[in-house]
Amino acid sequence: MKAKGFTLIELMVVVAIVAILAAIALPSYQEQMRKSRRAQAKADLTELAQQLERAYTINRSYGVASFVLADSGITQSPRDGNPFVAYTIALAQTTTTYTLTATPTGTAQATDRCGILTLDQTGKKTHTGSGDDSYCSWGTVP
Secondary structure (H helix, E strand, O other): OOOOOOOHHHHHHHHHHHHHHHHHHHHHHHHHHHHHHHHHHHHHHHHHHHHHHHHHHHHOOOOOOOOOHHHHOOOEEOOOOOOOOOEEEEEEEOOOOEEEEEEEOHHHHHOOOOOOEEEEOOOOEEEOOOOOHHHHOOOEOO
16 A cells, blocks of 8 residues: 655655745845835935925025924824834924935844935935945935
């Protein structure tokens, strides 16, 4: 009588193949998630810059009286709909200048190669991480 089923060796080969595939796929997936969170932070910084420019056009000032970050509703990225906060957004402003900063938070985004993203009133974009400029697609390393 012939036994039906899998041998232990066949089962171990399948487990090994699945482990190899997971070892390749998981880091790639995590990198794509970091990239999408970074893209959202870039979009949020750009949106805030546009709001600041509109405030400057109306009031001739980037000052606190004309624009407050909390009023914009963007203090983190993503703003809503996701309990995972990837970046915190900060604004340093005077009457004639501003600097928007997106700082990675959490364990997953903290390992992002682009690091802290900044945008100022001249449109200058910088990142502080070890990723090269073409990888980050957000200005240069200061």
